[in-house]
Amino acid sequence: MVVQLELSDDEVNRIFRALADATRRDIVRRTLVAEITVSHLADSYDMSFAAVQKHIAVLEEARLVTKEPRGRERIVRGAPDRIRQAQHLLDEFELLWRSRIDRLDALLGEDAGAVASADHDTSTPTGE
Amino acid sequence: MVVQLELSDDEVNRIFRALADATRRDIVRRTLVAEITVSHLADSYDMSFAAVQKHIAVLEEARLVTKEPRGRERIVRGAPDRIRQAQHLLDEFELLWRSRIDRLDALLGEDAGAVASADHDTSTPTGE
DNA sequence: CAGTTGTACAACCATGTGGTTGTACGTTAC
DNA sequence: GTAACGTACAACCACATGGTTGTACAACTG
Numbered sequence: 045m046v047v048q049l050e051l052s053d054d055e056v057n058r059i060f061r062a063l064a065d066a067t068r069r070d071i072v073r074r075t076l077v078a079e080i081t082v083s084h085l086a087d088s089y090d091m092s093f094a095a096v097q098k099h100i101a102v103l104e105e106a107r108l109v110t111k112e113p114r115g116r117e118r119i120v121r122g123a124p125d126r127i128r129q130a131q132h133l134l135d136e137f138e139l140l141w142r143s144r145i146d147r148l149d150a151l152l153g154e155d156a157g158a159v160a161s162a163d164h165d166t167s168t169p170t171g172e
Numbered sequence: 173m174v175v176q177l178e179l180s181d182d183e184v185n186r187i188f189r190a191l192a193d194a195t196r197r198d199i200v201r202r203t204l205v206a207e208i209t210v211s212h213l214a215d216s217y218d219m220s221f222a223a224v225q226k227h228i229a230v231l232e233e234a235r236l237v238t239k240e241p242r243g244r245e246r247i248v249r250g251a252p253d254r255i256r257q258a259q260h261l262l263d264e265f266e267l268l269w270r271s272r273i274d275r276l277d278a279l280l281g282e283d284a285g286a287v288a289s290a291d292h293d294t295s296t297p298t299g300e
Numbered sequence: 301c302a303g304t305t306g307t308a309c310a311a312c313c314a315t316g317t318g319g320t321t322g323t324a325c326g327t328t329a330c
Numbered sequence: 331g332t333a334a335c336g337t338a339c340a341a342c343c344a345c346a347t348g349g350t351t352g353t354a355c356a357a358c359t360g
Contacts, residue, residue: 064188066181066316076269083336095319095336102317116327116336124269128240130263134255139253141204201347211306223349225308230347244306244357305358315348321340328335 049159051129055106059130062106067091068099075109082111095116179257183234187258190234195219196227204235204250210239213248 049165052058062068074080074088086096100120101107107126112119179187190196195217202208202216214224228248231237238255240247 056197057192057194060188060192064192066185069184072265073268076265077272092320098318105214119335122265122269124266127262127269129266131259131266134259137200137204137250137255138252138259141250144205162289171184171214220350228345246307
């Protein structure tokens with residue numbers, strides 16, 4: 045039940061590297077939504093079976109998906125806990141940024157905080 | 173002030189690719205906390221100045237940092253909005269997973285939901 | 301002015317990545 | 331048993347990546 049506390053640099057590298065490809069991100073999406081076999085996945089993409097196999101292997105090494113034998117087939121499943129770990133990694137950056145803002149606000153004094161925070165935007169992402 | 177709504181596959185690739193290196197993640201952390209020059213950054217790592225320059229260039233192409241001239245120096249700053257965009261990308265995966273769980277719960281019926289959700293775990297990562 | 305500092309950039313090299321084809325082998329279907 | 335299916339894996343190729351060194355040049359320093 046307990047998730048690995050610390051991810052090594054190498055593991056983090058593999059996670060982000062695995063996500064840095066559109067085909068692999070699509071595989072993750074699909075395997076999060078439903079179980080699916082390797083060959084069924086391979087049918088979806090305009091590349092060889094072996095190429096898709098390699099993409100799945102990269103995701104598997106990053107532990108973003110798991111593969112389980114069922115007869116001659118291999119069922120691929122997305123690993124949501126690993127996705128959450130990736131989220132936590134980005135949260136860390138966000139926290140660093142916020143702590144910086146807090147320190148700047150402290151320098152500016154309490155009452156100037158409201159104005160300052162509107163300026164450098166600590167709260168809502170500007171997008172979407 | 174408004175951030176780009178949709179990220180292209182290529183942009184997403186660059187963001188995750190850029191984060192898939194420990195040195196670059198460290199640069200992002202440091203530039204989120206405080207402004208810092210290229211040469212000051214370069215001093216911190218056990219590699220050539222040019223190598224660090226290249227890492228910064230990768231981050232800049234992913235728009236995870238910005239560079240601004242100040243005299244002969246270049247000030248590097250982390251771009252928190254880009255980090256947030258990356259977070260949103262991972263949120264998307266999380267949502268897919270949750271919607272799957274919701275559908276499974278619906279199949280099991282309303283009252284069976286509580287038991288079922290404890291079983292397949294919508295909240296806390298399961299770990300290995 | 302001359303010298304030093306900070307940066308940019310090109311050329312080069314070893315290794316990794318993303319694709320291919322071909323072969324092999326266990327599993328299911330007939 | 332034989333054929334078809336699903337998968338694994340090796341070999342190969344073009345190109346990207348992450349590092350190096352060397353050169354050039356603008357901006358400060360004295």
